[in-house]
Amino acid sequence: MERTFIKIGTKVSTRHGEAKVTGIELTKDGSKYGIEMDKIFVEDKDRCVFDMDNGHWSYGYQVSVI
Secondary structure, three states: OOOOEEEOOOEEEEOOEEEEEEEEEEOOOOOOOOEEEOEEEHHHHHHEEEEEOOOOEEEHHHOEEO
């Protein structure tokens, strides 16, 4: 089953290991800060920055949905 959204609580794989998303910010031009979102379409993940429950954050291109 392919996911349509990434939302708070979604389990993802990052360079820091597996984690759950605790924050999503939709950004412009690759900046680190943007507009806080509760969920985004998977195809828009590269425009976002994600905070994780393991204390790390990642740019969208570094995140894969599990």
